[in-house]
Amino acid sequence: MVEVKADEAPPAVSMDKIVELCKRRGFVFQSSEIYGGIGSTWDYGPLGVELKRNIKEAWWQDNVRVREDMVGLDAAILMNPRVWEASGHVESFTDPMVDCRECKQRFRADDVEGNRCPVCGGELTEARRFNLMFNTFMGPVEEEAALVYLRPETAQGIFVNFKNVQIATRKKLPFGIGQIGKAFRNEITPGNFIFRTREFEQMEIEYFVMPGTDEEWYERWIEDRRSWYLKYGIRPENLRLRPHAPEELAHYSKATTDIEYLFPMGWSELEGIANRTDFDIRRHMDYSGENMAYFDEATGESVIPYVIEPSGGVDRSFLAFLVDAYHEEIVRNEKRVVLRLHKALAPVKVAVLPLLRNRPEIVAKAKEIAAELRPVMTTMYDDTASIGRLYRRQDEIGTLWCVTVDVQTIEEDNQVTIRDRDTMEQIRVPVEEVRPLLVERLNA
Ligand code: GAP
Numbered sequence: 001m002v003e004v005k006a007d008e009a010p011p012a013v014s015m016d017k018i019v020e021l022c023k024r025r026g027f028v029f030q031s032s033e034i035y036g037g038i039g040s041t042w043d044y045g046p047l048g049v050e051l052k053r054n055i056k057e058a059w060w061q062d063n064v065r066v067r068e069d070m071v072g073l074d075a076a077i078l079m080n081p082r083v084w085e086a087s088g089h090v091e092s093f094t095d096p097m098v099d100c101r102e103c104k105q106r107f108r109a110d111d112v113e114g115n116r117c118p119v120c121g122g123e124l125t126e127a128r129r130f131n132l133m134f135n136t137f138m139g140p141v142e143e144e145a146a147l148v149y150l151r152p153e154t155a156q157g158i159f160v161n162f163k164n165v166q167i168a169t170r171k172k173l174p175f176g177i178g179q180i181g182k183a184f185r186n187e188i189t190p191g192n193f194i195f196r197t198r199e200f201e202q203m204e205i206e207y208f209v210m211p212g213t214d215e216e217w218y219e220r221w222i223e224d225r226r227s228w229y230l231k232y233g234i235r236p237e238n239l240r241l242r243p244h245a246p247e248e249l250a251h252y253s254k255a256t257t258d259i260e261y262l263f264p265m266g267w268s269e270l271e272g273i274a275n276r277t278d279f280d281i282r283r284h285m286d287y288s289g290e291n292m293a294y295f296d297e298a299t300g301e302s303v304i305p306y307v308i309e310p311s312g313g314v315d316r317s318f319l320a321f322l323v324d325a326y327h328e329e330i331v332r333n334e335k336r337v338v339l340r341l342h343k344a345l346a347p348v349k350v351a352v353l354p355l356l357r358n359r360p361e362i363v364a365k366a367k368e369i370a371a372e373l374r375p376v377m378t379t380m381y382d383d384t385a386s387i388g389r390l391y392r393r394q395d396e397i398g399t400l401w402c403v404t405v406d407v408q409t410i411e412e413d414n415q416v417t418i419r420d421r422d423t424m425e426q427i428r429v430p431v432e433e434v435r436p437l438l439v440e441r442l443n444a
Contacts, residue, residue: 013326015264018319019193021337025397027051027322027347028194040190040197047397048318050347050378052201055317056180058232058344059203064178070205071169073179075157078138078148083156086287087280092251093152094129097188101125108188132185134198150184155309157181158206159280162305163292166208173294173305174217176207180314192265194315201314206307208294211278214254214306218275222257225271225310229259229317233342234324238262239270252279259312261320270320271312278304321345325398331424339398340422343442348399349377350438353390355406357383365431366405369416372435373403377442395421400442403434 022028026045030037044052064072084090096109102122109127112118133152139145151157158177165177180203190196209217222241229239244256256274260267281304285292293302325339343349352370354362363383370381380399382390387404394402404417409431416434419426429437 012262013264013323013328015193018264018322018326021326021396022048022193022322040187041199042194042197042315047347051321051341051345052314052318054345054347055232055321056201056203056314059228059312059317060178060180062228062231063203063205067176069171069175070178071165071171071175073158073161073165073177074181075154075161075179077151077182077184078136079151079156079160081146081148082287083160083284084133084149084152086283087156087159088251088283089133089149089152090131093133094131095188096127097130098124098127106188111189130186130188132187134184134186151182152185153183153311154179154181154202154204155206155311156280158204159284159307160288162206162208162281163290166294173296173303174207174209174213176205178203178205180204192263192268194319195263195265195268197315200316202311203314203317204309204311206276206309208305208307210296211303211306214275214277214308217308218255218257218273221308221310222259222273225273225312226259229261229270229320232321232345233340234261234320238320238324240267242267242269250274252276261316261323263319264323270316271310274309274311276307276309278306280307281305336392336395338395338421341398343400346398346400347378348380348394348397349442350401350403351380351382351390351394351399352403352405353381353387354383355387355404359407359410361410362405362407365409366403369403369405369431369434373438376435376439391419401438 025047027048029043029045031041031043032038064070097106098109098112099106100117100120100122103117103120105117105119112124115124117124134150135147136150137145138148158179181201182199183202184199187196187198190198207217207221226239226241230236238261240260242258242260249256254275254277256272258269259271261270281292294305295302321341325341327338327340329336329338350373352366352373354366356362367381370379373379391402400421402419404419409416414431415428416431417426418429
């Protein structure tokens with residue numbers, strides 16, 4: 001067994017290191033990079049797409065599938081523009097901004113002090129409100145086409161379907177609807193890698209409750225959602241709750257608490273939990289003329305439900321899980337970079353490696369084992385370097401186990417070595433036991 005001299009509290013990782021690792025190992029690439037990129041959009045590479053899918057799958061499993069009081073939805077991105085009038089986005093989803101009269105750069109008004117441009121010193125315009133929704137046109141002839149918006153949140157797709165879902169599923173209050181999907185905001189100051197972008201994915205829940213029980217459910221959801229991040233390995237000291245001050249509250253909210261994570265640039269919002277009251281349902285009733293009230297069979301009365309909304313970002317969770325998992329350790333006087341991702345999130349579960357790549361029997365056996373593992377877990381085969389290097393490459397992307405085929409496997413015992421990412425312990429196992437053993441460990 002190898003001696004690990006891991007320092008107990010690894011140094012916080014810089015954003016530059018994360019960005020470099022993401023590009024080099026194929027987690028995240030700049031979008032349209034060969035054309036110089038486009039403002040703050042990112043593409044998820046082969047490892048990134050696996051990690052992202054695993055995060056969404058874990059969220060869906062825990063928040064939708066296993067809960068008796070939850071169902072799912074996948075609403076369209078393009079919606080009737082009246083939705084955004086009713087929701088208040090046309091009127092209120094704005095940031096105040098200023099323009100420099102000299103260099104024409106645009107800033108959020110609250111990011112600059114005084115009336116001078118922070119870049120060139122030129123004079124700034126008065127602050128003007130700038131709507132963050134992206135416009136597009138629906139219909140083949142642009143002049144006659146209808147103005148529609150790319151949704152700035154997935155939530156409204158849930159609100160407008162509240163009655164459809166309730167009637168179709170016969171759910172009784174309290175119950176919730178979960179949705180994962182893309183949202184778009186023309187952010188004035190995107191940045192910090194995938195933290196604030198103009199195209200991103202949300203994981204949102206609208207949880208409908210009886211008026212009067214909303215405050216209790218609000219508290220329960222804050223705790224539930226905090227626990228979810230801890231369950232998947234985020235260290236408790238890197239999470240905190242921040243209730244919003246009254247003047248910060250969004251136009252629909254009675255109370256909001258942010259779950260903040262200690263990102264490389266400091267404490268920032270990972271997810272928000274809001275008590276949206278009956279604002280949205282009432283507004284959609286007013287604007288559409290449809291009755292969306294819930295009929296309570298117990299009392300024989302119609303009620304407008306209150307709504308608790310836990311709203312998280314897939315991309316921000318991705319960044320938080322990566323940052324939290326990143327460790328540098330000294331092992332036998334050498335630096336080891338290891339992503340200690342939770343086993344449910346790790347993009348690759350197992351790598352199969354031949355000890356000698358110039359021995360055809362070893363290579364064939366390793367490929368055979370990899371083929372057997374592939375249908376049950378994400379598996380990688382790699383024979384492009386020496387074994388020490390191959391282990392380091394797998395540690396750096398968070399692969400849970402490395403299975404190594406060596407001379408002994410072929411010539412003596414038909415056994416392979418399984419190395420554990422976290423402890424670096426190695427055990428020898430008969431080839432036929434590899435798959436059942438790893439499946440058992442993965443599901444344990
Ligand atoms: N429906 C409520 C809502 O959208 P929000 O606080 O504006 O609330 C919820 O957004 C979550 O969506 C945030 O906590 C964040 O994780 C993610 N998010 C919001 N804007 C984002 C952006 N520009 N880039 C990446 N993620 C974003």
